Each structure stands twice: as C-alpha cells, then as structure tokens.
Amino acid sequence: MVLVHPRNPLNIGAAARAMANFGFEQLRLVEPYRVASDEARSAVHAEELLLAAREFATVGEAVADCHVVCGTTALGPRELNVPLYDLEEAAIRIRKARGRVAILFGSEKFGLSNDDMSHCHWLVRIPAIPAHRSMNLGQAVAVTLYSVSRRREHAVVEASSKADAGSNERIVQLLLEALGESGYLKPPSDASQTLKTRRLIQRMGLSAKDAEVVQGMLRQVLWKLHKM
Amino acid sequence: MVLVHPRNPLNIGAAARAMANFGFEQLRLVEPYRVASDEARSAVHAEELLLAAREFATVGEAVADCHVVCGTTALGPRELNVPLYDLEEAAIRIRKARGRVAILFGSEKFGLSNDDMSHCHWLVRIPAIPAHRSMNLGQAVAVTLYSVSRRREHAVVEASSKADAGSNERIVQLLLEALGESGYLKPPSDASQTLKTRRLIQRMGLSAKDAEVVQGMLRQVLWKLHKM
Numbered sequence: 001m002v003l004v005h006p007r008n009p010l011n012i013g014a015a016a017r018a019m020a021n022f023g024f025e026q027l028r029l030v031e032p033y034r035v036a037s038d039e040a041r042s043a044v045h046a047e048e049l050l051l052a053a054r055e056f057a058t059v060g061e062a063v064a065d066c067h068v069v070c071g072t073t074a075l076g077p078r079e080l081n082v083p084l085y086d087l088e089e090a091a092i093r094i095r096k097a098r099g100r101v102a103i104l105f106g107s108e109k110f111g112l113s114n115d116d117m118s119h120c121h122w123l124v125r126i127p128a129i130p131a132h133r134s135m136n137l138g139q140a141v142a143v144t145l146y147s148v149s150r151r152r153e154h155a156v157v158e159a160s161s162k163a164d165a166g167s168n169e170r171i172v173q174l175l176l177e178a179l180g181e182s183g184y185l186k187p188p189s190d191a192s193q194t195l196k197t198r199r200l201i202q203r204m205g206l207s208a209k210d211a212e213v214v215q216g217m218l219r220q221v222l223w224k225l226h227k228m
Numbered sequence: 229m230v231l232v233h234p235r236n237p238l239n240i241g242a243a244a245r246a247m248a249n250f251g252f253e254q255l256r257l258v259e260p261y262r263v264a265s266d267e268a269r270s271a272v273h274a275e276e277l278l279l280a281a282r283e284f285a286t287v288g289e290a291v292a293d294c295h296v297v298c299g300t301t302a303l304g305p306r307e308l309n310v311p312l313y314d315l316e317e318a319a320i321r322i323r324k325a326r327g328r329v330a331i332l333f334g335s336e337k338f339g340l341s342n343d344d345m346s347h348c349h350w351l352v353r354i355p356a357i358p359a360h361r362s363m364n365l366g367q368a369v370a371v372t373l374y375s376v377s378r379r380r381e382h383a384v385v386e387a388s389s390k391a392d393a394g395s396n397e398r399i400v401q402l403l404l405e406a407l408g409e410s411g412y413l414k415p416p417s418d419a420s421q422t423l424k425t426r427r428l429i430q431r432m433g434l435s436a437k438d439a440e441v442v443q444g445m446l447r448q449v450l451w452k453l454h455k456m
Binding site for chain 1: 238242245246248249250251274315316354355356357360361362363364366367368369370371374375377378403406407409410411412428431432433434435438441442444445448449451452453456
C-alpha cells in the first residue's frame with residue numbers, strides 16, 4: 001500500500017491500522033510531510049507496520065518492483081485513457097493478480113495527480129453517493145483493504161511473468177530518447193509526452209521477457225541513431 | 229446507525245462522513261460524551277447529518293422504532309445466544325430486511341456491552357486478522373456501510389477496441405525494417421525473426437488507437453535511420 005503525499009498523521013496511523021486488521025504488510029510513503037510521518041509512529045495497534053514503512057521520493061520509485069499498480073480515485077478517469085473499475089471488480093482483479101500489487105492513495109486534499117496516475121495500470125473507485133464522493137483517507141483505505149481481503153485464499157503471491165514497473169519505466173525512457181533523436185518528439189520532451197508514453201507502454205502489459213527484448217531493440221536503435 | 233457511548237468526536241464525525249458517502253441518513257447517539265458530540269458538530273462533509281443526529285439515553289429507546297437490530301462486534305458472541313454473521317452475509321440480510329434496520333456500534337474502548345447486545349437480533353463481525361481484530365470505529369463504520377450499500381456494478385470504462393490484424397502486421401513490418409537498419413537483425417531477416425516479432429506485437433494487444441501511435445513512431449524512427 002502506497003500513500004502519496006499524506007498530510008495527516010492520524011490518517012497514516014489509520015491506514016496502518018486497517019492494514020493490520022486485514023493482513024497487509026508493506027506500507028510505503030511517497031514524500032510524506034515530515035511531521036506527519038513522525039507523529040504517525042505513535043499510532044496504536046500498528047506500530048510494527050509503521051516502523052517498517054519505507055519512504056520514497058517519487059511514485060515511480062515506490063512502485064518500481066510492483067507488477068500491478070492501481071490508483072484510487074473519487075472521480076472519473078479525467079482525460080487519462082486508463083480503465084476505471086468499481087471496488088468490487090477491482091478487488092477481484094487484485095486478488096487474481098500475479099506478482100506484487102501496489103495500491104496508491106493520494107493526499108487527503110487533492111487525491112492522486114495526473115502524474116501519479118500515469119504510473120497506474122488502472123484505477124479503482126469506491127462506489128459512493130455522487131454528492132458525497134470524497135471519503136476520509138483512513139476510511140477509504142479500510143474499505144479498500146476489507147474488500148480486497150475478502151476470500152483471499154491465496155495469500156501467497158506467485159512469481160509473476162509480467163514486467164515490473166521499473167522495467168517498463170526503462171522502456172519508457174529509452175523510447176522517449178529514440179523519439180527525441182528521430183524528431184518524433186521535439187526536445188525537451190515535456191511532461192505530457194512522458195505521461196502519454198508511460199501509459200502506452202503500460203497498456204502493452206509486457207511480460208518480463210518481452211520487456212527485455214523490447215529494451216534490447218530500443219538500445220540498438222538508439223545506438224544507431226547516436227552514431228549518425 | 230446507532231453509536232453507543234462514543235467518546236471521540238473525530239470518530240463521530242468520521243462515522244457521519246461514511247454515512248454521507250454511502251447514503252445513510254439517520255445517525256443516533258446513545259449517551260455520547262457531551263464534549264464529543266459538541267465537537268463533532270464541526271466535522272466536515274457531513275454537517276447536515278450531524279445536526280440532524282438524535283440523542284437517546286438508552287439503547288432500548290434508540291432502537292424502539294426499528295424492526296431489525298444488529299450489533300457489531302470484533303469478538304465472538306460471548307455467552308449471548310445470538311446468531312453471529314460475517315459482514316458479507318450480514319450485508320445481504322440488512323439489504324433484504326423489511327422495515328427499519330438499526331446497526332449498533334459500541335464505544336471505541338469497550339465495544340457493545342452484553343446489555344447493549346441483548347437488544348440485537350443478531351451480531352455482525354468484520355472478518356479481520358485474528359491478532360488484529362480491533363478496528364478503528366470510523367473505519368469499522370465505513371467498511372460496514374460500504375458493504376451494505378454496494379451494488380454489483382462492473383467496469384465503468386471498457387478497454388478500447390483492439391487493433392485489427394492488418395494494423396498489427398504493419399507494425400511488424402515497420403519494426404523489422406527498423407531492426408534491420410539498426411543492425412539488431414542481420415538482413416535478410418529470416419522467417420523465424422518475423423514470427424517472433426509478430427508474436428511479440430500480438431502479445432501487446434494494442435488498441436486501434438495505440439497501434440496508430442506506434443506506427444507513427446516507427447515511421448519517424450525509420451525516416452531518420454534512412455536519412456543517415
């Protein structure tokens with residue numbers, strides 16, 4: 001479970017407590033407000049989990065070793081071309097997923113940014129009353145983890161044949177470089193191009209093996225383009 | 229929803245917010261700590277609900293007009309001879325119930341007393357890890373109300389339409405040409421390389437739109453490679 005920019009220590013504590021309740025172990029924080037993560041260390045019922053929480057500077061680093069990355073949102077899919085599932089269906093997908101799954105929650109105030117979402121293979125929404133879509137962070141975490149934990153027979157995560165997020169990201173960077181070299185993109189490549197390219201690669205759902213092949217192809221093409 | 233002896237105003241506010249999220253209207257409080265219910269009045273996102281909350285001196289009075297009364301517990305049924313259901317089944321029972329249903333939550337510290345439970349037709353338990361059964365009150369309310377409110381809805385956004393075989397094959401041919409130009413493949417490209425590349429592209433399962441984008445990228449890279 002990944003909390004992106006959490007502000008309120010009570011919410012970090014509440015998220016950790018829900019994780020303990022429903023048997024989830026790895027808490028990751030992306031750029032938490034320092035005071036928030038320090039105060040959360042004292043939250044009851046989930047001390048071990050909080051002590052073991054790892055902090056990352058970016059979403060990309062936090063999910064690098066994950067094979068499925070899903071983001072939570074109270075809204076629609078905005079302009080991103082990402083599938084959006086209601087929690088019920090998302091929970092089934094998460095339970096069935098092979099490999100490590102990251103579930104991203106945005107900050108209390110703003111949720112996940114478009115950039116955060118560009119790391120997500122798909123989004124999940126907790127069905128709520130349209131006029132009151134905005135949920136408390138700790139409660140959203142609890143509802144999500146409860147739903148995912150139901151009838152989770154296979155707690156043991158199988159090794160995945162899918163490429164992890166770090167591997168896909170290397171492809172994104174190589175591809176951006178090749179597209180820049182060839183004039184498809186005008187350098188400097190702007191943020192929206194990076195997002196679009198990342199989404200494109202994610203939608204391919206490459207296996208670990210295919211990802212290696214694609215990286216090899218891109219490196220060779222780049223080598224040739226550089227030699228010009 | 230009935231909160232019995234709630235102590236923490238944040239929890240009353242959180243409970244009210246979850247009720248707003250999932251479309252529940254009547255909040256009843258049994259002997260709340262005075263300061264708790266006063267402070268909760270300022271909770272965000274659920275002001276109306278909190279203002280309309282009614283207070284009662286006893287559980288009996290709070291549930292007097294209800295047809296089904298169910299109590300929440302983190303434990304087993306103690307000595308009470310009351311059926312105990314996991315939330316999943318309890319939610320179905322609540323949705324099917326005729327008449328007004330009361331869902332009771334006990335205080336943060338002690339849960340429902342035996343006396344409180346004696347008003348219940350049955351009890352509901354949220355399945356949690358045995359070593360960490362104790363849930364935060366606001367989170368327990370959110371999980372319960374989510375479960376009761378949910379309807380089986382499925383994917384909101386369908387994956388976009390897939391590229392046809394002709395479109396994929398154009399990508400294969402462009403890619404083979406680029407790989408030949410860059411020296412990744414030794415020309416003349418043999419049949420087995422073509423098959424491998426075609427399978428690779430097929431496994432990507434590109435959408436029609438993504439296929440167009442990839443073709444455009446490859447054409448540009450090829451144009452640059454040819455210009456050398």
